[in-house]
Amino acid sequence: MSVRRYVVFLSALFLLSLLLSPWGALSFDLLFFGLLTAFLARFSVPLPLVGEVRLHYLGALALAYSASPGWAGLFSVLALPFASRPPSLLREAFNRAQVGLAALLAAHAYGAVGGLPGALLGAGVYFAANTGAMLLLTWFLKGLPPKEAWRRNYAPYGVTYLLTSPVALLAARLYEVPVLTGFGPLDVAVLLLPVVYLRYMWLLRRRVEEATLSMLRGMVRSLEARDPYTALHSERVAAIAQDVGRALGLKEAELDTLVLGARLHDIGKVGVRDEVLLKPGKLTPAEWEEMRSHPEVGLRILEPMLPYLGPIGSIVLHHHERWDGGGYPKGLKGEEIPFLVQIVAVADAYEAMTSDRPYRRALSPEEAAEVIRKEAGRQFSPRVAEAFLRVWEATPAWRTREAFAQASREVVL
Incomplete structure (x- = not known):
């Protein structure tokens, strides 16, 4: 009706x-x-x-x-x-x-x-x-x-x-x-x-x-300020997720939840030490365990607001799960992974692959899209990967990091 x-x-x-x-x-x-x-x-x-x-x-x-x-x-x-x-x-x-x-x-x-x-x-x-x-x-x-x-x-x-x-x-x-x-x-x-x-x-x-949500967004911005390589990361992930979610037919309220979850997905990294977060080389096993703890740390940060945030908590906790069950922290597999999380996982991976890191150069948009295509059914949901590639073909502003920064009137550091 x-x-x-x-x-x-x-x-x-x-x-x-x-x-x-x-x-x-x-x-x-x-x-x-x-x-x-x-x-x-x-x-x-x-x-x-x-x-x-x-x-x-x-x-x-x-x-x-x-x-x-x-x-x-x-x-x-x-x-x-x-x-x-x-x-x-x-x-x-x-x-x-x-x-x-x-x-x-x-x-x-x-x-x-x-x-x-x-x-x-x-x-x-x-x-x-x-x-x-x-x-x-x-x-x-x-x-x-x-x-x-x-x-x-x-x-x-x-x-x-x-x-x-x-x-x-x-x-x-x-x-x-x-x-x-x-x-x-x-x-x-x-x-x-x-x-x-x-x-x-x-x-x-x-x-x-409202003040609590503003504070959480401020924590994300402070996290990105610590690491110049990840400046704009959360906003770009949110933009990618929003376009993919819209292509998948999500309703407005679901898109609102998806965008906020994408913006907050890495908030747990505020609990990761700089020497681990900013390390230019390979992480040791102990450092890798600390890095892998950030989804659960993020959930603990959001815990007082979970009755209001709802599905956003699952986005923060599960955005590193893999379709084949090889992800973390819970090892969820296939449709066990909440649908909004499946979208953020693809958006997060593409943004990371097309951004410079201290230990590697960024992939080109074409190379990153090819990885998404090859990993459909293994790392990523096939349905979400297919929708992502359809949106990617339309050359959105987030396709390249530089174009997204310009569209956002931000400066890439």
Whole structure:
């Protein structure tokens, strides 16, 4: 299903549900909670892959606990600000349909059960409808399966999302029976002040994730600065892997993972001593063992971020595995090697062969491509090697190191 058809279907489902839902009388109380929802909707945190988390959900749940389903759905839609300027019709239709439908269904669930059990059920229904709609959008938009999208994009916020939902019921009840200040709207404001602060905690978490990734990229750049022969290595491997992955039909989300994994694949070399990493001659057995340890060192460096990085950890750990099982560190063979790793292995080998090293001169692009062709089925995946050679024939910028450096506006040291 295309994204456009999905959004049209979701919008039609919401409008039909809205028409069939019961409506009560419009009152000042509903207007108050509608304005409260609009205020909370202005506090948002961008998610790692697509979309954002808004405190709008607390206002929408308060509406679901205070109003009939029709008004709850309508006010949730009206409270949502435009996602972009100028507004995108498709984007606005999706955003409003999914929050409106979620609030409407939550109101139905609460009305059917009532009390705290009904509030918890309503929150669960809202969360399932809201997140389910987003998971499907991520699938259609980026080709990322819902389970993986949940893990990478929503899981870090899901528990907090659910645990704070009873605050919406408390807000609805404090409005009716104020016990803090004697004035319902003011009681609600006092209650929600700590919740608004929650947005800043979420934002801090997002900034920490971004800062950690920037730090990891900085470690890679510092590694390449130690060794002038490997300057641009990771960026060129990433460019090769991206083109080969695209030729193999990878979805956008998979390409994003592939590129980041390629950039970080050698991060474990920060743990290799300079006298080993930069040695101009043949390594001793002990030195070779130290060099071979870099995939496992890299995995240990990334370990705190693995719940977020996911498949990137396997790229770092396994990029020296061979198709015939003769690689390291685990001796994986054939399809035991994850598919993204198979791509990075070819890209890494080509980049290394066409770059000068202290102990040898670079091969020409033609000589390196011939090695890839001959090693298909032995060192490399036949399918990936074939795709690489197809892309290589098109003379991409990364075919020669000098052309890639020029395209990147970098200087080859």
